[in-house]
Amino acid sequence: MAQVELQGITKSFGATRVLKDVNLSIEDGEFLTLVGPSGCGKTTLIRIIAGLEQQTSGSIRIDGASIDHLRPHERRIAMVFQSYALYPHMTAYGNMALPLTMARLHLYERIPLLRLLSPRRRSVMKQIDAEVQAVANQLKIGPLLQRRPAQLSGGQRQRVALGRAMVRDPAAFLMDEPLSNLDAELRVHMRTELAELHQRIGATFIYVTHDQVEAMSMSDRIAMMDGGQVAQLGTPSELYERPASIRVAQFIGSPAINILPGQVGPDGAVELLGRKLPISTRLPPGSAVSIGIRPEAIRVTGGGDPAAEVSLHAHLRRRELLGPEQILHFHLDRLESATVIVRLAGAQAPVAVDGAAELGFDPGACHVFDAEGNRVEVSRAESRAVPPQAALVQVGRAG
Numbered sequence: 562m563a564q565v566e567l568q569g570i571t572k573s574f575g576a577t578r579v580l581k582d583v584n585l586s587i588e589d590g591e592f593l594t595l596v597g598p599s600g601c602g603k604t605t606l607i608r609i610i611a612g613l614e615q616q617t618s619g620s621i622r623i624d625g626a627s628i629d630h631l632r633p634h635e636r637r638i639a640m641v642f643q644s645y646a647l648y649p650h651m652t653a654y655g656n657m658a659l660p661l662t663m664a665r666l667h668l669y670e671r672i673p674l675l676r677l678l679s680p681r682r683r684s685v686m687k688q689i690d691a692e693v694q695a696v697a698n699q700l701k702i703g704p705l706l707q708r709r710p711a712q713l714s715g716g717q718r719q720r721v722a723l724g725r726a727m728v729r730d731p732a733a734f735l736m737d738e739p740l741s742n743l744d745a746e747l748r749v750h751m752r753t754e755l756a757e758l759h760q761r762i763g764a765t766f767i768y769v770t771h772d773q774v775e776a777m778s779m780s781d782r783i784a785m786m787d788g789g790q791v792a793q794l795g796t797p798s799e800l801y802e803r804p805a806s807i808r809v810a811q812f813i814g815s816p817a818i819n820i821l822p823g824q825v826g827p828d829g830a831v832e833l834l835g836r837k838l839p840i841s842t843r844l845p846p847g848s849a850v851s852i853g854i855r856p857e858a859i860r861v862t863g864g865g866d867p868a869a870e871v872s873l874h875a876h877l878r879r880r881e882l883l884g885p886e887q888i889l890h891f892h893l894d895r896l897e898s899a900t901v902i903v904r905l906a907g908a909q910a911p912v913a914v915d916g917a918a919e920l921g922f923d924p925g926a927c928h929v930f931d932a933e934g935n936r937v938e939v940s941r942a943e944s945r946a947v948p949p950q951a952a953l954v955q956v957g958r959a960g
């Protein structure tokens with residue numbers, strides 16, 4: 562059990578700064594995921610926590626005490642690698658017992674024949690056996706213990722590698738893309754298994770992945786990394802619903818969020834493709850902004866959409882049917898270059914391919930970002946509610 566704290570971690574390889582001031586506090590028993598595009602420094606950071614790499618500056622604390630001077634095996638931290646790093650000539654049992662025999666037996670007690678001279682060896686081995694069996698039961702690999710890695714499936718090897726980490730009863734587990742070598746089906750299965758395992762053993766997990774679905778589905782909190790820094794730290798729903806930047810918004814969620822060009826009008830209102838939205842910002846008039854709308858926040862109708870406060874004319878270019886839902890690709894009439902992706906439940910096509918449609922959305926669903934890509938707070942403009950009488954007249958006019 563451990564609380565892990567990273568304070569001002571930086572790392573340079575030669576002149577290249579790979580990590581720039583990473584600060585993170587991981588709670589005891591938390592499942593925290595470092596997610597981000599390839600090359601953003603995830604592996605480097607996790608190797609520094611494990612002690613396999615030395616940080617250029619900054620400090621790591623476990624339960625308040627610095628571990629910077631400790632060597633990897635002294636850190637009470639277990640690392641599970643992407644390639645399982647199992648010894649091929651040893652059985653699953655041998656692989657799992659190895660860290661314990663290395664720690665608890667003297668060198669001569671591990672040497673054939675010579676070891677017979679040790680009176681305490683038997684009782685130590687009995688204790689180790691009990692611990693290996695207990696972990697094997699937790700991972701449901703008891704029947705596989707006599708097999709060698711080559712005789713195990715990818716998922717089984719993964720479990721043995723996890724078991725080898727677990728027998729040391731570490732304070733925290735570090736996992737670097739542990740599922741990336743598995744096929745899609747097994748990956749989904751192992752996600753559930755890892756999340757359940759985390760609940761069962763209640764240890765601190767620091768998990769690395771470039772796969773946002775993995776991050777979203779397993780984590781208590783996510784630290785999205787970008788360019789060697791933490792771009793945002795929060796729960797999965799915080800990152801999804803209130804992304805701090807365009808980079809986070811585009812990385813989290815699939816299909817990716819739609820980003821459309823906009824600007825701030827003379828009265829502070831946000832304008833999308835020249836249309837004034839009922840939301841305003843404090844950015845100076847004329848500022849360029851980007852407006853993000855999630856694919857599931859958009860409604861599609863054939864004709865006008867009376868329920869929508871805002872709607873855009875578009876044509877359907879492509880439709881992907883995924884069973885319970887469909888992904889629709891639209892081109893906007895006002896901006897041919899912009900594709901807008903819509904995600905709809907059901908299999909019924911709202912319009913035919915090449916047909917015209919209205920894309921309606923609630924302005925509250927818009928994420929607004931400034932020219933640097935940072936999230937901008939918006940307020941709903943004064944309600945433009947019209948008295949019922951006037952509304953009737955307007956409807957009459959429109960008809």
Ligand SMILES: Nc1ncnc2c1ncn2[C@@H]1O[C@H](COP(=O)(O)OP(=O)(O)O)[C@@H](O)[C@H]1O
Binds near residue numbers: 603
């Ligand atoms: N030993 C090294 N020497 C030089 N550059 C390295 C070394 N290890 C990693 N890097 C560089 O650091 C950056 C971050 O790498 P890494 O931590 O592996 O990213 P990630 O795991 O997020 O894909 C990359 O640009 C990579 O090329």
Ligand SMILES: [Mg+2]
Binds near residue numbers: 603604
């Ligand atoms: Mg990596």
